[in-house]
Amino acid sequence: MHMETSEVVWLDEHHEVSLLELVELSGLTAQDLQYLVEIGALIPNNLATSDLVQSKPSMDNLSISELRFSSHTLVSIRTLSRLKSDFELEQNALGLMLVFLERIRNLELQLHGLEGAT
Amino acid sequence: MKFKDYYETLGVARTATLEEIKKAYRKLAHQYHPDVSKDPAGEAKFKEIGEAYATLKDAEKRAAYDELGRHPSGQEFKPPPNWAGNQGGQDYSFDGTDFADLFASFTKGRQHSQQQRQSRPIPGQDYELTTNVTLEDAYAGTTVELSFTVPEHDQQGQIKHVPHNIKARIPKGVINGQKLLLRGKGGKGFHGGADGNLYLNISFIPHRLFRAVGHDLYIDLPITPWEAALGATVEVPTLAGGVNLKVPAGTSSGQKLRISKRGMPKSNLAHDQAQEHGDLFAVTQIVSPPVLSEKDRELLQALALNSTFNPRAHFK
Numbered sequence: 001m002h003m004e005t006s007e008v009v010w011l012d013e014h015h016e017v018s019l020l021e022l023v024e025l026s027g028l029t030a031q032d033l034q035y036l037v038e039i040g041a042l043i044p045n046n047l048a049t050s051d052l053v054q055s056k057p058s059m060d061n062l063s064i065s066e067l068r069f070s071s072h073t074l075v076s077i078r079t080l081s082r083l084k085s086d087f088e089l090e091q092n093a094l095g096l097m098l099v100f101l102e103r104i105r106n107l108e109l110q111l112h113g114l115e116g117a118t
Numbered sequence: 119m120k121f122k123d124y125y126e127t128l129g130v131a132r133t134a135t136l137e138e139i140k141k142a143y144r145k146l147a148h149q150y151h152p153d154v155s156k157d158p159a160g161e162a163k164f165k166e167i168g169e170a171y172a173t174l175k176d177a178e179k180r181a182a183y184d185e186l187g188r189h190p191s192g193q194e195f196k197p198p199p200n201w202a203g204n205q206g207g208q209d210y211s212f213d214g215t216d217f218a219d220l221f222a223s224f225t226k227g228r229q230h231s232q233q234q235r236q237s238r239p240i241p242g243q244d245y246e247l248t249t250n251v252t253l254e255d256a257y258a259g260t261t262v263e264l265s266f267t268v269p270e271h272d273q274q275g276q277i278k279h280v281p282h283n284i285k286a287r288i289p290k291g292v293i294n295g296q297k298l299l300l301r302g303k304g305g306k307g308f309h310g311g312a313d314g315n316l317y318l319n320i321s322f323i324p325h326r327l328f329r330a331v332g333h334d335l336y337i338d339l340p341i342t343p344w345e346a347a348l349g350a351t352v353e354v355p356t357l358a359g360g361v362n363l364k365v366p367a368g369t370s371s372g373q374k375l376r377i378s379k380r381g382m383p384k385s386n387l388a389h390d391q392a393q394e395h396g397d398l399f400a401v402t403q404i405v406s407p408p409v410l411s412e413k414d415r416e417l418l419q420a421l422a423l424n425s426t427f428n429p430r431a432h433f434k
Contacts, residue, residue: 005261005285008298008318010385025299025315075297078317079153086147086168109332112295116331117374117399 015071016045019064025074027081032091034064041095042077044069076101119217121195124170124183132184136175143171173221183221216279219269242314243268243305249318251288253325253335257357257382259290264318268305286318291385291393294330296320327355333382333396339375340405341365354400356380363400375400 009015019037023030036042044067080098083089089097125132128142147168148154152161173179182201189195197220249262263285270280284303292298297319304314322330329336339354349367353360354377361377369375381396407414 003263003283003285005287006300006303007287008289008300010289011297011299011317012385014385024312071299072297074299083151083153086151086164087144113331116329116336117401 009071011071011074013070013072016068017071017074019044019067019069022069022074022077026077028077028084028094030064032084032094033077035091036095036098037067039095041098042069042073076105119195121186121189121191121193122166122170122217123189123191124174126191127166127170128174132188134174136177139171139174143167143175169218169221179221216269239311240308241311242307244314244317245304246317246319248321249286249288250321250323251292252323253328253330253382254357255288256292256294256320256322256330257290260288261285262288264316268314270306270308284316288320289385291333291383292320293332293382294320294322328357328398330382333384335381335396335398336374337398337400338403339363339365339400340403341369343404343406346370346402346404354398356398357382365402369402369404371402371404373402375402 017025019030019033022028022033026033033042037044037047046066046068076098079101080094083097084094125134128134128139128146130138130142134142147164150157150160150164150167152164155164157163173183185201186195186197195217245266245268247264247266249264251260251262263283265281265283267279268282270278284300286298286300286303288298297317300316300318302313303316307313327337335357337354339352341350341352345352345365346369347367349369350365351362352365354363356377358380361380363375363377365375377398377400379395380398384394384396410418
């Protein structure tokens with residue numbers, strides 16, 4: 001039986017997705033994601049660094065549809081979406097949860113690096 | 119299909135209030151949610167818990183479930199004709215239908231919603247699979263065959279479990295723990311709904327020589343005490359063939375000697391870029407001969423008598 005070979009999309013630091021793609025792929029709403037950007041928990045690649053030091057980043061110069069994110073973000077955002085749905089989380093818990101998810105991811109990467117190097 | 123006692127799954131009485139059901143679910147979710155729990159059986163357990171909660175928290179689904187009566191969990195079971203008034207007298211076959219499927223597509227006023235369901239787009243379900251690849255395959259790129267079962271709606275709108283087999287091209291440059299997305303390769307959408315996606319986790323099969331950390335590789339490099347002391351050039355295997363590595367004189371155990379660009383290839387954004395690679399680190403291990411020849415013993419004893427080196431001088 002012939003099986004067509006499917007091409008994959010990388011989910012890593014070097015490839016990007018738009019906010020609309022994050023909505024489509026993660027299950028979170030555009031409002032949820034916009035909230036995460038506004039509180040600085042989710043950082044678009046194309047938002048000026050100067051915007052990020054403000055307590056509430058200004059997105060005046062960029063429309064929502066123009067925001068670009070590293071595609072590996074999708075991994076944490078999907079987890080967040082599952083947690084939101086399964087634990088019936090409110091929006092204000094999402095930002096905190098995302099910060100912790102990213103911190104755990106980074107710590108696990110460091111731990112993996114230490115384990116492999118010794 | 120086999121009957122499932124959802125009340126038993128959540129550990130609540132059949133008379134439990136919605137609040138009691140929610141409380142029981144949350145407690146179990148904290149214990150077994152796959153994003154929270156480290157229990158390897160947690161994911162399967164949470165699926166059962168989520169399935170039970172999805173039915174019991176919805177008044178209409180719960181009423182339909184209660185209508186099925188009490189049966190022991192795991193007992194073979196078939197819903198009666200006209201169950202919950204929602205089959206409209208049609209001759210439904212429940213072959214290939216899972217118990218959970220009875221409630222998954224059960225919507226409010228189902229008996230009147232056949233026409234509505236025919237026009238409402240239902241997106242396909244997302245799936246997540248893990249595939250094990252060798253380091254050599256990850257280095258060169260490979261194709262893997264994936265087999266999984268997805269629920270699909272048949273012409274009557276019932277859910278059936280259908281086997282899916284697809285091939286996925288794994289590009290060179292994937293690393294251990296890499297996530298890949300196959301768009302539209304999850305469950306089929308229904309009534310114009312988009313097909314679901316397939317998420318693929320890459321897991322490396324442990325290699326007999328190399329350890330992968332991101333795009334870098336590590337290999338333990340055994341050297342003799344005299345190679346460590348005097349320095350030497352030794353051949354080190356890489357995934358692209360052996361290379362000669364200069365071990366500097368005075369090398370100790372645990373030193374990392376870097377062999378540039380002999381690690382895993384990196385994913386390139388631009389196709390015209392030359393492929394970049396991580397590095398290979400050779401971690402030195404000084405190994406003494408388990409058995410000494412007479413000659414070796416004489417030479418080492420002479421060295422011991424004449425050397426003034428004391429690696430424990432800092433103890434004093």
